[in-house]
Amino acid sequence: MPIVSIEFDNNMPIYLQIMNYIKRQIVTGTLKPGDKILSVRELAAELQINPNTIQRTFQELEREEIVETRRGLGRYVTSEESKIMAIKKEMAGALLDQFIIGMQELGFADQDIVSIVAEAVTESPEPGQERGVNHT
Amino acid sequence: MSSLLQMNSITKSYGSKFALNDVSLEIGPGKIVGLLGSNGSGKSTLMKMVTGLLQPTRGTLTVTGLPVGLKSKALVSFMPDRPLTESWMKVRDAITFFQEFYDDFDIVKAREMLQFMKLNESDRVSVLSKGMSERLQLTLALSRDARLYLLDEPIGGVDPVARGKILDAIVEYYNEDSSIIISTHLVRDIERIFDEVVFIREGEIVMHEEVENIRIKYGKSVDDMFKEVYAE
Numbered sequence: 001m002p003i004v005s006i007e008f009d010n011n012m013p014i015y016l017q018i019m020n021y022i023k024r025q026i027v028t029g030t031l032k033p034g035d036k037i038l039s040v041r042e043l044a045a046e047l048q049i050n051p052n053t054i055q056r057t058f059q060e061l062e063r064e065e066i067v068e069t070r071r072g073l074g075r076y077v078t079s080e081e082s083k084i085m086a087i088k089k090e091m092a093g094a095l096l097d098q099f100i101i102g103m104q105e106l107g108f109a110d111q112d113i114v115s116i117v118a119e120a121v122t123e124s125p126e127p128g129q130e131r132g133v134n135h136t
Numbered sequence: 137m138s139s140l141l142q143m144n145s146i147t148k149s150y151g152s153k154f155a156l157n158d159v160s161l162e163i164g165p166g167k168i169v170g171l172l173g174s175n176g177s178g179k180s181t182l183m184k185m186v187t188g189l190l191q192p193t194r195g196t197l198t199v200t201g202l203p204v205g206l207k208s209k210a211l212v213s214f215m216p217d218r219p220l221t222e223s224w225m226k227v228r229d230a231i232t233f234f235q236e237f238y239d240d241f242d243i244v245k246a247r248e249m250l251q252f253m254k255l256n257e258s259d260r261v262s263v264l265s266k267g268m269s270e271r272l273q274l275t276l277a278l279s280r281d282a283r284l285y286l287l288d289e290p291i292g293g294v295d296p297v298a299r300g301k302i303l304d305a306i307v308e309y310y311n312e313d314s315s316i317i318i319s320t321h322l323v324r325d326i327e328r329i330f331d332e333v334v335f336i337r338e339g340e341i342v343m344h345e346e347v348e349n350i351r352i353k354y355g356k357s358v359d360d361m362f363k364e365v366y367a368e
Contacts, residue, residue, distance in 0.1 A: 008328060010324070010327060010328070010351070010357030010358065010359060010360075011351060011355055011356055011357045011360070012351055012355070013348045013351045013352050014328060014347075014348065014351070015348060041308070044307050045304060045307050045308045048300070048303050048304060048307060048328060048329065049307070049328050049329065050168055050307070050328065050329045050330060050331055050347075051307065051312070052166070052167075052168075052331050053328075053331075053348065056348075
């Protein structure tokens with residue numbers, strides 16, 4: 001599993017941030033279906049995070065069936081495409097919510113939001129190109 | 137066995153002054169615990185009491201159910217805020233010294249940690265920089281096969297690089313059956329390696345909470361919580 005540095009926000013639960021980080025690696029294809037993921041120890045050392053926090057992250061990912069444990073072998077990213085689609089939908093949903101709330105705060109009506117989005121999509125130079133998302 | 141450390145109503149007074157006042161604390165196995173407080177809040181006093189270097193004025197204290205004494209001392213590894221090594225020693229001598237002194241000292245682990253810490257066995261202890269010296273002290277303390285590790289200010293006064301290395305080593309080399317208590321007032325740099333934090337102020341425990349709970353319940357970092365608790 002390649003390591004990309006991660007900026008933690010200490011005001012939010014760390015286990016959730018690591019969950020999102022791993023999910024993001026899965027949807028962007030950095031982690032592929034069936035890939036082995038780092039052990040608790042390895043990831044704890046790599047990110048300088050409490051091992052129990054990493055353990056909790058993995059438990060939650062297992063509960064969501066995104067990661068599976070093969071006894072004696074370690075943890076692997078699920079091979080089920082449907083699960084990966086589900087993560088994409090979940091992330092898309094979060095982005096949409098954030099966007100719509102922001103637009104409503106600016107005073108746009110639902111109809112306007114739809115047409116603005118439609119326009120933006122047709123104007124977009126390279127479809128599929130990843131855009132920076134502002135979390136602040 | 138559920139609790140590794142159990143303190144019941146511990147008080148330590150010097151005349152009319154309280155260093156610790158009615159402190160009760162329970163620490164389970166497999167935890168990295170931050171003992172947070174400003175200077176003079178009672179952090180070192182608490183640690184010295186767990187190691188048996190200080191006797192409580194009142195109250196009881198057990199380690200894995202054993203009262204503090206010879207047996208409990210064998211289970212506790214203490215890294216004091218001042219080095220235990222002598223200035224004539226080389227790194228090699230310090231290792232030998234610990235190996236002879238403690239039955240549970242793991243020489244293989246010590247050598248591995250020295251390498252990890254980039255310490256040379258032939259270096260003189262007295263010429264090590266502050267950061268390198270802290271690395272050596274940590275190597276000595278963590279190379280014992282103890283149940284409870286007490287690290288008194290392991291990152292105090294070292295630069296960010298050495299700090300990172302020290303945190304790496306703690307995460308990498310501690311074993312899951314034991315617990316580590318780390319005292320510090322530098323919360324921000326280290327809060328992500330804690331399971332729980334204990335806030336101590338003027339000899340009293342004002343908060344004992346899981347760190348993720350602080351973030352979930354209050355939406356705050358441990359550092360912010362710390363500043364709030366200690367605001368004057």
